[in-house]
Amino acid sequence: MNPGYIYALQNRSFGSNIIKIGMTKREPKVRAKEIYRGASGVPEPFEIAFACKVADCEVAEKKIHRRFNVYRSNKAREFFIIPIEIAKKVIISVCQEVNKLFGYSNNELIVIENQITYNLEDYADDPPEVVMLSINSIVSSPLGTSLLSDEQKARVEIIAEIFANILRDTSDAWIMGFSGDHNPETEIYIWEHIATAFLKIEQVKFLSEEQKKEAFGILLMRSMRSASKVLEEFKLKTFSRKAAKEILRGYKLDPKPLKVWRRA
Template sequence: MTTREPEVRAKEIYRGVSGVPEPFEIAFACKVADCEVAEKKIHRRFNAYRSNKAREFFIIPVEIAKKVIISVCQEVNKMFGYYTDELIVIENQITDSLEDCADDPPEVVMLSINSIVSSPLKTSLLSDEQKARVEIIAEIFANIFRDTSDAWIMDFSRDHNPETEIYIWEHIAMAFLKIEQVKFLSEEQKKEAFGILLMRSMTSASKVLEQFKLKTFSRKAAKEILREYKLDPRPLVVRQLA
């Protein structure tokens, strides 16, 4: 954030931050009524995607970051009664957006039972902050799932503890984004990478390697993908009809 020209602040940060090999390149800048309030809101929404919990660097596609920043700035401007026709002040063509939605859902067989009883919609009410975090998850996996953000939010409303589920999905998304050159993977590879990580969220890495039928990745590559998921597994709990 800065109250001056973004280019000036970018140069200052580069000079003052050790370990950054190249100067910062400004991809995007928005005008907002209170940049401190906006920064705090943006950081909360990106919190799961920090590359280091103690630093303000995030692993997130530029196009998704832009959408979140615009949304937050509009929200803050409305809060302060500030309206402008020039919300976006810098927008450079730095693109690493994920590709269009895939036609088919990922083929991942997790378990075999007779029937699963789903909780009804709106079992839980998501807060605005939770909804914003779910929207980021939906954007990250837009090339795998065709569902809208609203559909994702409705699905999370089925959970008795949506905060826990959102937290897990954020870690799946973070691990997915950390796959080297994820944007260059084929649709089939992206589906398989997601399947590997989804199974890892529910069981150990060794069991994933034992049970998951790899099609596009080698065992070594699968191990590297699994290494990026940082949470302990949370087994899927299913109620079975009599």
Template sequence: MEYQTITMGYVYVLKNCSYEPYVVKIGKTTLEPHIRSKQIYWGATGVPEHFDVAFICKVPDCHVAEKAIHKALASYRKNKRREFFHLPIEAARNIVVSVSAELFGKENISVAVNIQEPTKRKIKKTEEDKQDEHEYQNASEMPVEQFVRTFKSSPVNTSILTSEQKTRLCVIKDVFDVVFPQEASKYHENFSCDQNPDREIKIWEHMAKAFMKVSTTPFIAYEFKREAFFLLLMRSMKSTDEVLINRDENIINNKQAKLLLKAYELKPKPLRVG
């Protein structure tokens, strides 16, 4: 078969960190795949974050290749009207390569893996970020148990919470109720002890986002979720490496702990007392 007269196209595998694990988008394009991934994001209001290109295969006829690949993966398709499939990226990569090679021959396809890594946007540091960084670098290495015994919080109503802050705390409460049930009024009382409650609320919001990686999975036991909560609490004050070094493996192994802790997006922020 001759393919010289056919415009080359691409079959791509995209991933999106907002979707559940093992959900990938497999489609075709005659454009550069990273351009197509941006088009999908900007063209759909229902997509919360950018797509990352996980894998690309350049083929002689992307229309034929896509149709055959989708047929092979029919059992894994999330929705017949959408190009999303429930399977690991490696499995998606293998099927794209094998089907394309069978259609066109190995010598007529070319592969590029991870050509576009997720981009990290630079965030300008605020004065508070700089202060957090300074305090973290100069923090004493007091053992956690000793810290808990000697810690004394500020009085209730040290700060007066705004209605917006109380609303944000209600969301945090709903997320952590599965392992840390408390009335909303108790949350309000606890956070009113902080001199800067907005800072602390932001920390707990990011803990909640990371915690939902495990809390929304029905097959995970309560003990696993409870341990995940305390790991994230430590991560809010220490780096991932420090938490892993100082923890004792229990229900959550180190590999699982590392994945969980990496889901927490803020830098360590030392607990401020007084």
């Protein structure tokens, strides 16, 4: 067992949604200073946005990194594009899970936020044929067609958190929605990339509700159409064409049109 901390560090030079998530067996503030001293080209020190004490920091770090894998800023580094509020919820949840695994109580989970310590109570396939159909001719699969794993449910909860102010559905509603997919893993993966692209929008948290909805609509359409087709067909209201291009650059997957199964 390796007791220690899971930390989330922020740096003003990187922007508010870029977070370094790692583990340390010493005090998080010591680790933050070490990282700053060893990071050439970083003009400002790292700040501890959040940290949580856990029974085994190595196990917890692996679980958290796996859960946030799609949101990595760099595949070889521990930097993630994710709002700190969502990172905190996932870190607490995983630390509680690991503590329970090793027989530790979660009644007094030690957390550090803004330098203050608290007790916390408590995939490459050949593209399918693309055809144009009337939406009225498509019938969705019944809910419960697929069963989501606990890991998939946790990933869906992150997506729900990111889009909570736009779509306003509960995480349970999201999970139930994905249960109607024949291959929920593919759909979750696409939605994770939509979420990642959304978080890459500069100053995203300062956008108006109308701008956030339009940015979401642009990216949702991009998940099914090429960038050029989106620019050609999407009716822009709050963004210029140049701004829409920047938003589209954040989405990295090839377009995957809606898949349908024809019944005999």
